[in-house]
Amino acid sequence: MHEVPAYGSLLLAEIGLEAFPDRYSGFKVLQCNGYAGTIIQVFFAPGVEGPPSNEEEFLVVDDVKQVKIGKFIEGGVLEQGFKSYVVTLEAIEKEGKEDECVMRGTIDYALYDEAAIPLVTSSIEGLLALMKAVADYVIKHHNSSTTTN
Template identity: 30%
Template sequence: MFGKVEHELEMHAPASEVWDLYGGLQLGKVVVAELPQMFEKVDLIQGDGGPGTVLKLTFAPGVLVPESTSNKEKFTKVDNKKRIKETEVIEGGYLDLGFTLFRVRFEVTEKGEESSILKSTIEYEVKEENTSNASLVSVQPLVVLAEFGKTYLNKNKAAKETN
């Protein structure tokens, strides 16, 4: 069984700034301090933020799925020109529940000089015998990450303007 959930949010920041946050390792560096209700730790296992980078995400209790507190994800696509990043869970998390694919994609589209759209997508595939677990997939963590990014970028913009 294949499924997909998406979320879009207009960001009041240039696409280049949104991409700087979501396109590499920056997001992982700031979410632990800024979103402790979601993330306990984000560890860089290998890589520099490009394709092949592997992160271990340790989630706050109840964020991921009841049976799991962490997973490893691999950056499978980082397209700086099109501003698309894809990551796939390669260990733990949803894979422990019969999913054969759990992919997260961030895509940043320029809307105007000071505005852009962040589109967040989860694509998943789950084994037939585990299709009931598809109900565990939620766009809500992506909504939280998008809203966080919007607030974070606006706060940084305001700080720059007052200096």
């Protein structure tokens, strides 16, 4: 399972850009190298409602435990009624199944404004879509690496 580190480093942002070009136009590393302490700015594609970008700090990136925790620190949902927004992504190995895992995503948030509640649903849908894109990426790259070995 550790052969394709889709949650680690900056690969997750790259997968998101590739999978959702109508939603994201790019990202820029503001600090560090893709692991804990990294801050990235993600730019939304033209025509996407809301702020033009958001900044996210990677609090935890653990390739061994397959966990990534990111906290939004500026822009995005923080300008749309959210006080805080933290996303945890985990790939949990299935016991006895080296090539299988369960993906879990958690969004911890607090709201300033109840009018932002509809954004909670869309953010969950966005997280599910990203997790599916990551799963597709891992399957594609794992299968190609096992067929070439």
